[in-house]
Amino acid sequence: MSGYEMIMVGTDGSESSFAAVESAARLAATCGAGLVIVCAYDPMEGSELVRAQDRLGTEAYQVVGSAPAESGLRIAADRARAQGAEQVRTTAVQGEPVAVLTRAARKHSADLLVVGNRGLRSLAGRILGSVPADIARKARLDVLIVHTT
Template sequence: MSGLVVVGVDGSATALAAVETAAQEAQWRGARLRLVYAFVLPTLYAPLGPSTLDAPGSGLRESVGRLLTEAEERAAGVAPDVQATQVLVEGDPLTVLEEQSRTADLVVVGSRGLGGFLGLIVGSTAVRLAARARCPVVVVREQVGGTGPILLGIDGSPAGAAAIDFAFAEAELRGAALRAVHCWTTWNAPMPPPQDESMPYANEPGALEAGEKRLLSEALAGRREKFPAVRVEPEVVRGGTREALIEASRSAQLLVVGARGRGGFTGLLLGSVSQAMLHHAHCTVAVARDTGSRR
C-alpha cells in the first residue's frame, strides 16, 4: 500500500469527523492512514503515566491512547481495509502536523479542536496549517458528506495550478463532477489590448467577459485530457469571489482553493479568499498550494 494520509486527533467532534474523512481518502488512494496526536508538556496538568495520585490507567498516555484507539475504530468503521497506525508526538499541533506534511500526500484536520475559543468557526491551527503545510490540507466541519460536485475556485494565477490538479484528481477519486468557477469584476479583470490605439481604454462590449472566459479555458487546458472521466462544469461569474464560492459551497461536497490568488500581496502565505472559505464555506475545504520542493 503506497501513499500516506495524516489526520490530526484530539478527541473533539470535528477531529473525529476528520478521521472519517481521512480514512475515506486513504481508501480511495490506496494509502496508509496515520493518526497523530500532538501535545505540549508545559500546558498539560496530567502526568505522562499513572502515579500514586492517579487511579490506575488514568494517566495522560492512557487517556490519549483511548482517544487514538477510538479514532482508529472510527476509521475502521469507514474503511476497514486501510492500514492505520497511531502516533503520539510531543510538540505543538501546528509544528507536528507541518512536519508530518513533508512525507504525506494529504493532511486532514478538524475545523476546530478542543482548545478553540467558543464562537470561532475555524481554529487557528487549521488556518495556519493550510498556509504552511507541504501538501494539500483538508479542513473538515463536524457535519460532512454530501453528493454534490467538487467545487473549484479558479483565478488564473500560476499559484492556483496546484489547486486545479488536486481538484481534478479528487473528482476522479470520488467519481464526482467538477464545477470550476471563475469570478471577475471590472476591478480585477485584466484590461484587454485596445482596439483603437487612439482610445486605449475603449473596448468592444463584452471584451472583459470574453477575456475571463478564455482565462478559465486556459486554466483548465490539459487537465481534461489527463482526467477524461471527470465531467467538468466551467462557470464564469461576474461578481465577488468570496460571495459566489460561499453560496456555491452549499451544494458541494468539497471546495478546493489555492493558497494565494493573483490579487494577493507578496509574502502572504494564505490569501484572503482562502481564509474566507475556511471560515465561511458550508462544506469541507481543501487548500492546495504550490510548495515546489517538499523538502
C-alpha cells in the same frame, strides 16, 4: 494526477476531530492509501495542570501526557477502520499541534493532511490563530479542511 498514497489526519480526541478522522479514512479507503492518525499533546505539572484539567474537562489529555492521547488514538483508529481504511497507523507526539502535524507529515511522507474546521471561524481563532488556518498556511503539501462543526 494519481490518487493519494499516504494521508495524515490530526485528532485531539474530540468528536469534531473524530469526524475529520472518518473523512480522511473514507478518502484513504477510496484511494487505497495509508492513513496516519496523529495526536499532539503538551503535558503540564503541578497547580498549572490542576487548573488546566478543570477547564479542559474531557480534553484534559492534552495537558496530562500521552496515555490519554493514546486512548483517543485507539478510538480514532477503530473509527477509521470502520470507514474502510485498511492501513492505519497512529502516533502521539508531544508538542504544539501545527508544528507536530507539519513535522509528522514530512516524517511519514504524507501527500495529504486532513484537519477539521473547529476554531476556523471563532473569534479566538481569528485573533490567536487556529490549527486549520495555520496548517493551511504552513504545510507544504495538500491540505483538506473538512467541515466537522
